[in-house]
Amino acid sequence: MVIFKKIEDIKNxxxxxxxxxxxxxxxxxxxxxxxxxxxxxxxxxxxxxLVVCSIFLNPTQxxxxxxxxxxxxxxxxxxxxxxxxxxxxxxxxxVEEIYPDGxxxxxxxxxxxxxxxxxxxxxxxxxxxVGQVVSRLLEIVEPHSLYMxxxxxxxxxxxxxLLELTGRQNINLIICPTTREADGLAxxxxxxxxxxxxxxxxxxxxxxxxxxESKQSTTELDIVKKECEELLKxxxxxxxxxxxxxxxxxxxxxxxxxxxxxxxxxxxxxxEIRLIDNIVxxxx
Numbered sequence: 001m002v003i004f005k006k007i008e009d010i011k012n013x014x015x016x017x018x019x020x021x022x023x024x025x026x027x028x029x030x031x032x033x034x035x036x037x038x039x040x041x042x043x044x045x046x047x048x049x050l051v052v053c054s055i056f057l058n059p060t061q062x063x064x065x066x067x068x069x070x071x072x073x074x075x076x077x078x079x080x081x082x083x084x085x086x087x088x089x090x091x092x093x094x095v096e097e098i099y100p101d102g103x104x105x106x107x108x109x110x111x112x113x114x115x116x117x118x119x120x121x122x123x124x125x126x127x128x129x130v131g132q133v134v135s136r137l138l139e140i141v142e143p144h145s146l147y148m149x150x151x152x153x154x155x156x157x158x159x160x161x162l163l164e165l166t167g168r169q170n171i172n173l174i175i176c177p178t179t180r181e182a183d184g185l186a187x188x189x190x191x192x193x194x195x196x197x198x199x200x201x202x203x204x205x206x207x208x209x210x211x212x213e214s215k216q217s218t219t220e221l222d223i224v225k226k227e228c229e230e231l232l233k234x235x236x237x238x239x240x241x242x243x244x245x246x247x248x249x250x251x252x253x254x255x256x257x258x259x260x261x262x263x264x265x266x267x268x269x270x271x272e273i274r275l276i277d278n279i280v281x282x283x284x
Contacts, residue, residue: 001083003090007140010052010091014141017050025049026143028134030057032072032189033081036179040147041085043176052141053082054091060103061129070272072192091141098136106132109165111158114250118265119154119276122240127158134159135166145172149179151186153263153278157250178277180206186277198270201235205266208232209279212244212264216256216281232268240267240274247280258282
């Protein structure tokens, strides 16, 4: 695996490789890698791509500075994992490399409705930062395919909108299934911050999602959501939202629908740790 820290160097390397006919598959990350990230690397490898991964802890997408300060950093371990996974290129830039003129000089994008609900409502400014960094990274890597995990469902939809807004619809956005622990907990870098007792009960979020899915033909949505809220509260969680939405555009739904694909989404905090997850109910 080749590691680059400078934009000019990685652009020259990828450009040279592309002249041989190989396409570039890009996996952007903030580090603290886990099996979910590695599954994206594996998918890109299976697709025959030149696999490029970035590790960049983007400060502009953290609306809570304390969350940024506590985000786990394990660069040496991450590099070892990427080498083992068969990653071809790692881009490891400094903040000044990504934002040479400062964050304030970066363009912002209007994601409309997507920026007003769920994660957008609970984390003001988050998707503004996501748009800034993803746009910047795409300018640098110029991938043929972009690999992201379904766990961050709303973020995937924001990135899809970003590709449209920036005229990059030629980039193939590939959304890969959420990788889970044995108890269903979605793999996340933030899981490292869970205490042992918190980790034991964290799988309850997935249990709630499965309940929302399994009861769609037998129980009213409001009742199922209330049951989930009570279960999460009993386990010590503070629920931010439990929502059902159209899986295509994230329009919120107040009842189950058979005529549209649906996605159930949950965000909840246990102690200081905020966890999110989702499950697609149908693909009609």
